[in-house]
Amino acid sequence: MKLVLLFFCIILIFIVSVLLLIALSSIKLNIRKCHISNIEKGVKKAKLDTEFELYIEFYLLRLIKLIKIPITKDKIEELIVKKNLDSLKKDAKIVKKIHLLEIIKSLKLKTEKVNLQIYFGLDSINLTVYAVAIISALLGIILAKVEPKETNFEVMPMYNIGNVIKFNLNCIITVKIVHIIYVIYILLRKRRNNHERTSNRRSYGYSYE
Numbered sequence: 001m002k003l004v005l006l007f008f009c010i011i012l013i014f015i016v017s018v019l020l021l022i023a024l025s026s027i028k029l030n031i032r033k034c035h036i037s038n039i040e041k042g043v044k045k046a047k048l049d050t051e052f053e054l055y056i057e058f059y060l061l062r063l064i065k066l067i068k069i070p071i072t073k074d075k076i077e078e079l080i081v082k083k084n085l086d087s088l089k090k091d092a093k094i095v096k097k098i099h100l101l102e103i104i105k106s107l108k109l110k111t112e113k114v115n116l117q118i119y120f121g122l123d124s125i126n127l128t129v130y131a132v133a134i135i136s137a138l139l140g141i142i143l144a145k146v147e148p149k150e151t152n153f154e155v156m157p158m159y160n161i162g163n164v165i166k167f168n169l170n171c172i173i174t175v176k177i178v179h180i181i182y183v184i185y186i187l188l189r190k191r192r193n194n195h196e197r198t199s200n201r202r203s204y205g206y207s208y209e
Helices: 002-023 073-082 085-098 100-107 125-146 177-208
Strands: 026-040 043-060 064-071 110-121 150-157 164-176
Touching: 002 177, 026 177, 043 073, 100 177, 110 125, 125 150, 164 177
Parallel strands: 110 150
Antiparallel strands: 026 043, 026 164, 043 064, 110 164
């Protein structure tokens, strides 16, 4: 009896310890470089260039870095190719039903740093001026709500070049693992419910036939 009680206590302590570690662990999305541009030396290019350097970092107790995973453009393209297109469509529908804003709110993201530069121009100079003012105001409102520890952003107009854009982003976003698990649980539950409804519709359809 004592051995069983001791074993039960050890298991309980282990489970509590694991849950505590998960609750105190976090993941950082470190976007060191995100560059999108169709400008080269002040001249518009026909092709839009994209470059990015992205890392997913796992932190134990939010301090000790355990894993650092680089995410490259090739890896993302390979993942899209491997992933079934129908499956991607189903996931997109589920996310749409839950609403992206609700997912972001549930994740409770914290922004540590944001460095953003946007240079762009339109065919019309007047439209460019108005667009710069609107984008600057929207970014100011968004960053005020996000409240990053370090902020640096600028939106600059480019005239007499045509429809051009140059976008540079460097930021760090932190999310607790427990919040990720909660969102995954919601998505899986929604997906299962959708699957069950689809199955029921099919069975009813066969019975009517």
